[in-house]
Amino acid sequence: MKITGFEVFPVLPRWQFLKIETDEGLCGWGEPVVEGRAHTVKAAVEELSYYFMGKDPANIEDLWQTFYRGGFYRGGPEVMSAIAGIDQALWDIKGKALNTPIYNLLGGKCRDRLKVYCWIGGDRPSDIAAEVLKKQREGYSAVKMNASEEMHYIDSFKKIDAVLSRARAIREAVGMNMEFAIDFHGRIHKSMAKALAKELEPYHPMFIEEPVLSENIEALRDIANATSTPIATGERMFSRWDFKKILTEGYVDIIQPDLSHAGGISECRKIAAMAEAFDVAVAPHCPLGPVALAACTQLDMCTPNAFIQEQSMGIHYNQGGDLLDYLEDASPFRYKDGFIDPPTGAGLGVRVDEAKIHKMAEAGHNWKNPVWRNYDGTIAEW
Numbered sequence: 001m002k003i004t005g006f007e008v009f010p011v012l013p014r015w016q017f018l019k020i021e022t023d024e025g026l027c028g029w030g031e032p033v034v035e036g037r038a039h040t041v042k043a044a045v046e047e048l049s050y051y052f053m054g055k056d057p058a059n060i061e062d063l064w065q066t067f068y069r070g071g072f073y074r075g076g077p078e079v080m081s082a083i084a085g086i087d088q089a090l091w092d093i094k095g096k097a098l099n100t101p102i103y104n105l106l107g108g109k110c111r112d113r114l115k116v117y118c119w120i121g122g123d124r125p126s127d128i129a130a131e132v133l134k135k136q137r138e139g140y141s142a143v144k145m146n147a148s149e150e151m152h153y154i155d156s157f158k159k160i161d162a163v164l165s166r167a168r169a170i171r172e173a174v175g176m177n178m179e180f181a182i183d184f185h186g187r188i189h190k191s192m193a194k195a196l197a198k199e200l201e202p203y204h205p206m207f208i209e210e211p212v213l214s215e216n217i218e219a220l221r222d223i224a225n226a227t228s229t230p231i232a233t234g235e236r237m238f239s240r241w242d243f244k245k246i247l248t249e250g251y252v253d254i255i256q257p258d259l260s261h262a263g264g265i266s267e268c269r270k271i272a273a274m275a276e277a278f279d280v281a282v283a284p285h286c287p288l289g290p291v292a293l294a295a296c297t298q299l300d301m302c303t304p305n306a307f308i309q310e311q312s313m314g315i316h317y318n319q320g321g322d323l324l325d326y327l328e329d330a331s332p333f334r335y336k337d338g339f340i341d342p343p344t345g346a347g348l349g350v351r352v353d354e355a356k357i358h359k360m361a362e363a364g365h366n367w368k369n370p371v372w373r374n375y376d377g378t379i380a381e382w
Contacts, residue, residue, distance in 0.1 A: 001026070001097070003057050006049060006050055008042045010322035011176040011360040014367035015289040017352070018045060020089040022057060028092030031291035032085020033262045035317075036368045044082035047238060052086065059095045064266045064320075068239075080238035080263050083220070087264025088295045088348065095347030102298040102347060106269060109301040113339040115308045117142035117181065119287075120167070122316035123370070124149045127171040128166045133322045134179070140180040141338040142206060142371040143170075146187075147196065150372040150380035153189045160196050167203040179206040186213040186236070190222065197227040206308075207232045207254055207283075213381070214242075220251040230254055235285035238262050243271050248279045254307075260292040265299055272303045282306045287315055290327050294348040297332070301342045309340065321360070328353045 005021040016207050018034035023032065024074040032041050051066045067083045068074055095102045103109050118130040120143045135143050147163050163182070170180050182195055200208065207230040213218045214236040214308050224231055232254035237243055238261055246252050255275050257268045272282045282305050284296040293311055300306040311324040311333070324330040328351040343349030372380040 001057055001058065001093075003052050006045070007055075008045055008366040009357050009361035010038045010042065011326065011357060012363075012365050013256050013318045013322075014038070014365060015292075015321070016041065016085075017289070017326075017357055018085045018089055019354075020052075020057065020086070020093065022093060024097075026096050027095050028057070028089035029094070029291050029348065029350075030088035030092070030264070031289055032082045033260060033288065033293070035079045035288075037072075037078055037309060038365065038367070039130060040078045041081045041085075042067060042179050044078050045085065047298060048082055048086060057090050058097070059130040060087065060090045060094065060266060063090065068263070075239055076260060077238055080267075081261045084258075084260050084262065084264035084267070087266050088259070091105055091187075091265050091295075091298070092347035099346045101303050101343055101345065101349055102265065103301040103342065106265075106299075106302045111301060111341050111342075113336075113340055113341050114297070114300045114306065115142060116140070116311050116335055116340050117144055117179070117308055118313060119144055119315040121145035125166055126274075129169040133173050135372055136174055136178055139185060139335065139338050140178075141182075142181070144181040144183055144209070145312070147182045147184045147208075148187060150374055150382075151188050151192055152374045152376075152378075152380070153191065154320060155192055157195075160192070160199060163196060164199055164203070167200055167205065172264060172313065176204070181206045181232070182207055182209045185382070186210045188212070190216065190219040191240070191376065193219070194226045196225050197223050197229060201227055201229055205229055208257070209233065210235065214217055220246070221249070223249040224370070229279075232256055233284060236260070239267060240270055243274060245276055250278070252280060254281045254283050255287040256283050258288075258292075259295040259299065260286075260288055261360035265295055266361075268299055269303070272299065272305060280305065282377045283308045286309065286310045288310045290323055290333070291348065291352065293323065293348045294343065297343055298348060320365075326353050326357055326360075327351065
């Protein structure tokens with residue numbers, strides 16, 4: 001079997017799909033994108049096509065190593081996201097060729113189901129109690145919300161109080177019958193993050209996410225010493241070598257590799273195995289589309305230290321398209337009591353609506369994240 005062609009499709013709301021074709025009629029799908037840099041990732045896929053066109057798609061590891069090590073300059077979000085999408089598509093082809101889900105090619109499933117969580121609150125959270133009750137009625141047992149809007153290096157304690165009031169509202173609404181995580185989103189600097197992490201403890205969040213930016217990872221030591229709440233991070237880390245430092249230093253409890261950013265199924269499988277050796281849990285990051293979530297689900301099913309899966313159905317970013325809109329069959333993502341079952345279809349286990357993808361790609365998108373400023377006019381983290 002040889003690879004004969006590929007197409008890249010930027011589609012609303014902020015996603016990008018990749019189709020890789022073969023001379024035997026099988027095709028594979030991937031989701032290579034960096035939110036806000038889709039066109040750059042598309043160009044990176046086109047650059048990398050030099051290494052995969054005409055090659056046997058079954059040789060996934062050799063192709064991956066060529067993509068990564070074949071260039072003198074390597075890594076970074078755009079290149080690793082391009083590799084990720086190609087890798088997903090190659091695994092999809094292999095699974096289809098062998099008529100089996102990808103997890104069966106990675107040792108087989110190690111679980112019967114996996115918990116999923118959904119988003120509430122948006123970028124500037126409000127009316128949290130009503131939202132969490134709605135999600136509970138829909139069957140979810142876990143949610144996540146952003147902690148705060150913009151916050152300066154040292155800011156008013158009123159902003160911390162606002163976060164605490166939302167955490168309190170969740171506990172008053174659902175008690176301990178629902179888990180909630182709080183995403184600091186790298187918006188909060190070390191001093192304020194340390195204070196907030198400590199103050200949140202009485203509300204027992206499932207975890208706090210990205211309490212500081214990944215480039216300030218040394219600050220996790222002080223935050224970990226200030227709280228007993230599990231700390232999660234990793235959505236802005238792109239390879240084993242990025243995760244090596246946080247695992248060896250021992251200040252995180254959960255890693256969150258993104259299978260559309262961190263080298264795909266192949267690399268995230270290795271990252272998860274590294275984490276298991278350090279007694280660290282895995283919760284793959286996935287605020288993206290159905291192909292990315294399908295890749296996550298395949299990895300989750302054969303990864304013993306995976307404990308929960310993010311998914312984007314109804315997330316505030318999904319303007320103009322939602323998780324199920326690009327699928328011919330939505331059944332793989334029909335959650336039962338807040339859990340997802342192992343997929344049974346071959347490859348990634350999803351059938352995309354190719355006609356709709358082509359139609360939506362005609363308009364494409366140029367999504368950019370907001371640019372926020374602090375009260376004094378300085379740029380704030382989003």
